[in-house]
Amino acid sequence: MLSLTNDGSSAELTELVETNDLTGIRLWLAEHPPYEIADELERMDSHLAIIPFRLLDKDRELEVFEELDPVHQQEILLGLRDTAFHELLEEMDPDDRARLIGEVPAKVATRALAGLSPSQRKMTAALLGYPEGSVGRYMTPETVILHRDITVGRALEVVRAKGADTETVYILPVVDDGRRLAGTVELSELVVSDDSVLIKDLVDILVPRVSATDPAEDAARLMQQANLIALPVVDSEERLVGMLTFDDALELIEAADSEDIARQSGASPVAGNYVAASIIRLARARSVWLLLLIVAATLTVNVMQAFESTLEEVTALAMFVPMLTGTGGNVGSQSATAVVRALAVGEVRIRDLPGVAWKECRVGFVLGIMLACIALVIGTALVGSDIAVVVGVTVIAICTWAAVIGSTMPLLARRVGVDPAVVSAPLVSTLVDATGLLIYFSIARVILGI
Amino acid sequence: MLSLTNDGSSAELTELVETNDLTGIRLWLAEHPPYEIADELERMDSHLAIIPFRLLDKDRELEVFEELDPVHQQEILLGLRDTAFHELLEEMDPDDRARLIGEVPAKVATRALAGLSPSQRKMTAALLGYPEGSVGRYMTPETVILHRDITVGRALEVVRAKGADTETVYILPVVDDGRRLAGTVELSELVVSDDSVLIKDLVDILVPRVSATDPAEDAARLMQQANLIALPVVDSEERLVGMLTFDDALELIEAADSEDIARQSGASPVAGNYVAASIIRLARARSVWLLLLIVAATLTVNVMQAFESTLEEVTALAMFVPMLTGTGGNVGSQSATAVVRALAVGEVRIRDLPGVAWKECRVGFVLGIMLACIALVIGTALVGSDIAVVVGVTVIAICTWAAVIGSTMPLLARRVGVDPAVVSAPLVSTLVDATGLLIYFSIARVILGI
Structure with a gap:
């Protein structure tokens, strides 16, 4: 189908722009619908994207512009001359225009508002009066009543x-x-x-x-x-x-799903197209949580230090640390992800907290039993049955604990008014790492009698 | 607003059903729109949900039924008497009906098809002729042309x-x-x-x-x-x-986003409402990857064993294992999540692979530098500068490596025709754990000269 296989044609536009083939660009534009043109423009550097955009007919210009995301709208807008700039803004849907003006630097916003007709300016100002992220910023005020x-x-x-x-x-x-x-x-x-x-x-x-x-x-x-x-x-x-x-x-x-997905991996959402995002913007979006988490991971070092004598006595215990922290992190992340999504789509509500915690506790226990069997076999084969038993029992305890932590934290976050999606997989993993090690070494001391 | 604050009224329907208050149920049903009724029914056990459903007026019955997801439609349907069963199916939208019949057990499907009028049966059979997950299964064949x-x-x-x-x-x-x-x-x-x-x-x-x-x-x-x-x-x-x-x-x-989100955490998607899902169904959906990954984690035990002499010589190296594997896992998961999402919404295509790998390599390196600074400080404070340098250098190497692995694997999966979302955060973490330890101990041997 024409519309689902645009992989072939897209390389072309970038090439046509790079070789400055104006006739070729015009032909390409005439053959593609506005949303495909917008899609291609979003994948190009803004100084290049402005070239095909300027070659669009007046009425298609608006259609393509409205399909762009706000980041690219802003870039294109800044590349236009005054007349084109004002004409485009005047003709936009009021809600799209308000959202765009709400995001540009103050200087550009003032210039944009000044160029509008009085009626459109009034409407835009009214929409901008609603809080960011509210329905008012997205609604169409011009309706047939x-x-x-x-x-x-x-x-x-x-x-x-x-x-x-x-x-x-x-x-x-x-x-x-x-x-x-x-x-x-x-x-x-x-x-x-x-x-x-x-x-x-x-x-x-x-x-x-x-x-x-x-x-x-x-x-x-x-x-x-x-x-x-x-x-x-x-x-x-x-x-x-x-x-x-x-x-x-x-x-x-x-956008909300993309945001939740990014948050689940411990990253801030990056507006706009992935391909067009700079290294620095991507690194910045991911760094905050990584920095916090590596600091939090100091706890794991502390726990390991506290049990240094145990470790020196039985070096083999150290061998299973990555496997145990990994498994605990995986189980905890699964629970957190499931509950965050159920909250997002409205399947779970705050008052379900006790029920969810109890359910996940049992799910974690069942998973723990299954995984412990495997761990027992691996442990026995590699280091002998004493340590294998320690590892097996720890797997059951860690899985149960991780599932409870992973599932209750998003609900508690929502309870105190924080976006549940900040309870990311990495956050849960890090918390489970430190507490899981504590569980591991305690079980080892009891079972091995050291 | 009425429609965004249904938290209060919902406890009621369950209570009314549990106390068998038929008048109360009728009143509640009359006061709520079909999608809210469906929402409540999806949160109840099926043997309870059938009670309010049977009390609905004929025309609202269909509206509520069409708002239910296929899992609950099936449960409700099986609780109905023959006449009601056939009437409901006959009146459904053809695409919804075909999807439902495609999912029920063969015996129920035969009974369902047999009760349809010839024209509707023909239409349903035609839709069922299209492959599962294809447009044909979801389209409306009855259109005004x-x-x-x-x-x-x-x-x-x-x-x-x-x-x-x-x-x-x-x-x-x-x-x-x-x-x-x-x-x-x-x-x-x-x-x-x-x-x-x-x-x-x-x-x-x-x-x-x-x-x-x-x-x-x-x-x-x-x-x-x-x-x-x-x-x-x-x-x-x-x-x-x-x-x-x-x-x-x-x-x-x-549904696709929910599926991708579940897959990202290494779980199979669970159809239907989270609250109504059984322990066994949830555990089964999560167990496959967990079992595979704990087996894969044997690699980490092997790597630790291979460097046993190094570990015995410098026990302090073991202290940083959870921090390093955790950080590597976090960076890798972030990259994988970003690329999987960019693929899902069409921002990245297979032929962007080299560009994406190179971009993530640089993002990982930048993140590594930042995190290494923190690791240096923590390491020096806790165990001294020698090992701190080892940890710092390892952080840079692991972050870069994890970002490249995390970003290229989803693209390679798509290339070979596998859903990129199976490249889950846990899978990337586990792979990065084993290779990261190899990097860590190798760097330690070189820098510490052991």
Whole structure:
């Protein structure tokens, strides 16, 4: 299929740009849809990406621009002359524009706002008034609104008159006299209904709604759960202030998942394309946790030092340290990952904490038994049965302990208002390393009688 | 907001069911939208979930059922009497029904197919003919199709006549005489256009399309990238066979992300709700990799044994083993996680392998330098500068090595046709553990001259 096999054609655009083949670039642009063009531009250095971007037709320029992520939008914008800069901003969807302006340096933001028409400037300022990460920053304020007392025929006239300028008209908000949200009606219902039917007889009043100050990610997950193309957004008095559309929901969910995935590995999320990210940006995103964790790992050195005499007496105990810390870390990471994801998609809630801890305790114990059997065999074969028994018993204890730690920490984090995803696999591993060694040497002393 | 704070009301339904308060259950059901009811049912044991389900009105029953995931659909279905069983299946969306029947035991599938009306049975059998995980299994075969030569007025009549029965009418496929896909037209365009305009003058011919045998996840990511509510699906002769709708795309993306996240922690994905999953199912999903990895960890024991004399001479070297293997594992996992995600969302392709390896090599080196500084300080404070230098140099080497291993392995996996997500953090950690120890003791021998 054309659209799923763009691997071949993509090398070309970079080559065409690098050889400055303007005719070739124009032809390539004409043959590709906006999202594929945006995809290619995101993979190029910004000083190169501006070349094909400038060669786009006026109307496609906007389409391609809106498909870019904010990091690349900013880079492209800074490469444009004043007229093009202002024209592009004026024509953007208000929510995309507000998000972009919210992220650029203050100087660029001032220049951007100054060039807007008064009505667009006002709308942008209103959106920027909502907190970062809130629904208000992502919603479309320009929507076609229907009054509950009008007829379907009149409603279709309203859609025809105003629909062309708005991002979505498939889910239409219905309001009462005070602009308070009564519910929504689908465009398809209007099309199939008789012109004389009243909107109030079609309106779905059970439709979910969110506040403009609610977290945008939660709203997106709600849209996913309820299969909504658009979700009405209201203020504290239940008055309609905008609509959150499915494309924003998709973007929010992908970004949230990417963020959670990065966090799970102990890295901060890096905005924008991986290929275009610099060494320094990638290293910085990963360094914070690594630095904290290597400091925390001092604990493992301390534990090993505390048991130095034991180690000197039975050097063979040292041999199994990497295997035991590794296994504990693996089990703990699995539990943490499972619970973080279950929290993210809403399967687990804070008050499930005792149940989750008890469940993971048993899962860890079952896994421990299985792994201990293998450890016993390996241990006996390599160093003899005395130490093998120590290793086996330790595996059971560490697996159970790791599963409990790994599963309860994300829930405790959520409880104190911290993103559960910061309870990363490396964090759990490091904590389990130190405590696991303590367990190991204690068991060794008891069983070996030293 | 009502819809984002359902934490309070949910305890209630379980309680109402447990106390068998039928009036209370009916009231609760009337007050909640289908997706919230489904959410609650998924959190309950199946023998309990069937009670409120049976109390739903006929038309809401279907809505709630369609919001359930296949695991719970199956459980509910098996708890229904024959008439209810067949009625529910007959009314389901064809794609959801096919997916459900594809997952139940053969005996149930036969019973399910036998009860369908001939037309629905034929449609279901056709969908089941596509490979598992392909677009064909997720698409809606019943769509309103427009011929390119008709007018907008006629098109709206077609929508009115057939639209009520189909899942989506917002993106309408347009075909030519041979039922070959010409492109799509949006319902909103029909509404705002004059009745006499011809469809062929409105059709968007650059719209992406996928083949019914393409992987469903790729098609969903494409819809996300191109912001599509629905995507036309064609056969090998470019004839329209169905539409993939945005709700399926959202579901596919969430499932794919959950799967990748589980895989990243070395676990198989567990279908269905975390809370409802049994201990044995969770343990089984996690055990395969843990068992493989503890066997692989035998390598670390071997390396430690090979350097036994070195360890006996300088016991202090053993103290830093958990810190070094931990750090190497962390850096390697971060690289692997970043590359697996970049591959999943299409930012990195196989042919980027050399570039990615070289980039991660430098990122690992930069991180290594930073971490080595800390390790030097910790090492000097705890055991003296000789060993601290060994530890510091090892940190640089291990971080660089771990980043290269962690980043190239997912790309190599994709190259040989394996899901890159199987290159999990635990797998990378275990590999880096053994090789890292080899590096550590080799450096120690050189620097300490033993």
